[in-house]
Amino acid sequence: MTALMIINMRNILSVIMLGGIYSLISAILFVVLDAVDVAFTEAAVGAGISTVLFLSAFAITGKHHDLKRRNHFPALLAVLVMGAGLMYSTLDMPAWGDAEAPVHQHVAPRYLEDSYAEVGVPNIVTSVLASYRGFDTLGEVTVVFTALIAVLLLLGAIREDEDQS
Amino acid sequence: MISALINDLYAYWISVLLMMAGLYIVIDHSNLFKKLVGLNIFQTSVFIMFIAMGKVDGGTAPIIEKGYTVFSNPLPHVLILTAIVVSIATTSVGLALVVKINKHYQSVDEQEIEKIELQE
Structure with missing residues (x-):
């Protein structure tokens, strides 16, 4: 629903605020789907930090006009075709909540049964994140570091321009 | 049949x-x-999937607890x-690019930027 509101919103500030609300609602949805750790992260990062970043970038860019309408039939067509294709492909998915689905057969049972003995942390998500899939987390830190460098390069260049002029 | 599919x-x-x-x-x-x-929004939809x-x-949240x-x-x-x-890292890079684009073209609107490009 919030997403639909965002499509129709003209004012950029309200789009950003609705983006934050949308993140918060999806965090609630993650709690309902048993993913409490993901919900924490989404509420803090998605609804919190992300909105702050958007607002500060919005403040830096200064003057704004409201959005204009244009012909959006081609976009609508492309999106509908993609949506129909994805809907069709979900017909092959296992039923939602099915404990016998292939997702639950591979390494997940081992995490559930042995991780407490092997790692000693009751929260399985934490033990998988920090121990079994530690390299993923290393990669994640690398990505964040690269992004930090990119942002500093982009914004630092602006500051140099100002110094010269 | 159909209602089972929807469910x-x-x-x-x-x-x-x-x-x-x-x-x-x-x-x-x-x-x-x-x-x-x-x-x-696109990214969050993949997360939800x-x-x-x-x-x-x-089932409950995967935290080991008696009972x-x-x-x-x-x-x-x-x-x-x-x-x-x-995703937050990519968003921040995107926003930095928007700030940079705004610095160059004085606009954050794609169509206006296109017009400025054509004039140059």
Whole structure:
């Protein structure tokens, strides 16, 4: 629903605020789907930090006009075709909540049964994140570091321009 | 038959609908801020798809505690935790680019930028 509101919103500030609300609602949805750790992260990062970043970038860019309408039939067509294709492909998915689905057969049972003995942390998500899939987390830190460098390069260049002029 | 199908798959359909909304915003709107919000919606739809796959009927959050034996699958949660952090990193780079573009063209609107490009 919030997403639909965002499509129709003209004012950029309200789009950003609705983006934050949308993140918060999806965090609630993650709690309902048993993913409490993901919900924490989404509420803090998605609804919190992300909105702050958007607002500060919005403040830096200064003057704004409201959005204009244009012909959006081609976009609508492309999106509908993609949506129909994805809907069709979900017909092959296992039923939602099915404990016998292939997702639950591979390494997940081992995490559930042995991780407490092997790692000693009751929260399985934490033990998988920090121990079994530690390299993923290393990669994640690398990505964040690269992004930090990119942002500093982009914004630092602006500051140099100002110094010269 | 049909109602069983809806009951089995509606969680995936929600994420497909959100994905359509996000893609539509990215394609159709020329304001760069709005495009980034659309991109965020698109990403979140993928997150919801993954988390929905990890859900087990009657399961609880995967935290070991006496009295609970059925847990949801922790693996998608871990993957999506990583993906959320990466998504904020990409969003911040995108916003930095928008700030830079605004510095150069004095505009964050794609159509206006195109006009300025044609004039030059």
